[in-house]
Amino acid sequence: MPDNVQKPAAPVRFHVHLVSDSTGETLMDVMRASVAQFEGVEPVEHLYALVRSPRQMEMALKEIDAAPGLVMYTLVNSELRRALENRCADLGVPAIAILDPILATLSGFLNLPMSSRAGAQHDLDAEYYARIEALNYAIVHDDGQGSNLEGADVVLLGVSRTSKTPTCIYLAHRGVKAANIPLVRGASLPPNLASLKKPLIVGLTAQPERIVQIRRNRLLSLNEERDTDYIDDQRVRDEIVEAKRLFAKHGWPVIDVSRRSIEETSAKIINLLNKRRQA
Template sequence: MKDTVIIYVISDAIGETAQHLIRASTAQFTLEGGADIRRHAFVRDAETLIEILGEAKNADAIIVQTLVQKKLAVIASDYCAEHGLPCIDLVSNLTAAIEQKTGQKSKEDPGNMRRLDQHYFDRIAAIEFAVKYDDCKDPRGILEADIVLVGISRTSKTPLSSYLANQNYKVANVPLVPEIPIPTELTQIPRNRIIGLTNSPEKLAAIRKVRLKSIGLDETSSYSSENRILEELDYGYRIFKQLGCRVIEVEDKAIEETAALIIEKVK
């Protein structure tokens, strides 16, 4: 039984999509040697492709291809079939199905997805929005936001704002501090656009101590004390109730998982 696996990603673009999918799949296995992912991007001629396939054969690798040019995809599939290499084609079957449904032919243009279009410019605008309205620097952003995240310190508001901005959502976030009243703008928007974020006292204490240490401050500061954290959590829940917003517990959730929950609740 092997405790490691070699996977060749072959793409005529950058191969990023395949790499994400491979990581999701390999995470389901205990591979002591890990997954050795070897990405070959911008493969756009048969000679280069065959050379890479030869390397993969010598390495006894799995092939994952995202080749939109049919000629190259067929070469890769035929080579793998001939030499007994596992080959996963992430593009061809779906492309063929779309062609059949629409009656159109694929453009077979590897760079088409990456061209600058309105989606790209909207994403850049969303990222700029998230930076501008991070930590409630200007509460007027709350009125324009698609999503408003509220929560006490260290509940992942800023990382989530950045991640959601990359999904084209305009996000503002508001820190909840017992001594500071919430901005009136929070009461002027539909509650379904507001998401409350919370965490366990234990997790917050650990995160805050690390934060204090990283900036050279005393880890025993009131900021990380149990009493202060419980006070803030209690205040946070009172604000969530006042706003009538939905609440997500972020403890032990990856940013991607929490973001997916937020999008689901907002939609």
């Protein structure tokens, strides 16, 4: 690299310890969403899930001692909280109870006490089983498989590498039953697709350059270096044009996923579902 060209700065790495009496999913989501707001940082994640006894807490504290850093926690047991907070104070590291402000505000607003049950948000309620059912549905109806499209909440259509499968899996975790069907030139679609009543049918598309890039990376991961129609620029453009014509013909909503994350695409689909239900 020439001397006059500035080298990219190395990422700032720091330890972050996530201590939870439940699965730790909430902590992980909050931490990653927060860190994403800062450029050039790289957290070294330490997760301690299902910490519900003094022995389990002591094991977590030993690791915090060995690699001090930011501590984030969700704990309802007062003795465990006190042990964690005291050790963090001794080490001089910040400890953040991420749900405390929200729970305190809710408690005051509702004029109700908190339940103080560890992992209360993960009770095996009807919503939990709905998510499991949706996940099973997504797996069975992935990539044009399965036969019960009328049982879907959403059916996604799109050419190869438009993130159909991961979007369906993410939607399933939100309790939405989603099937996906690939658009392949020369291949016919399910004959009853246009006549479906219950599901919302959504077309996924992307910029041709983006599709070609993803497909090339996919082939390289499979140690396939030969050029094929699968990554031919004009062929991909034709695929996308044909897909858009199909979507327009049936009046199906279209989402361009080129610069959208899976979460953003799913949020857009859920908004479309809600509008349809309200209408």
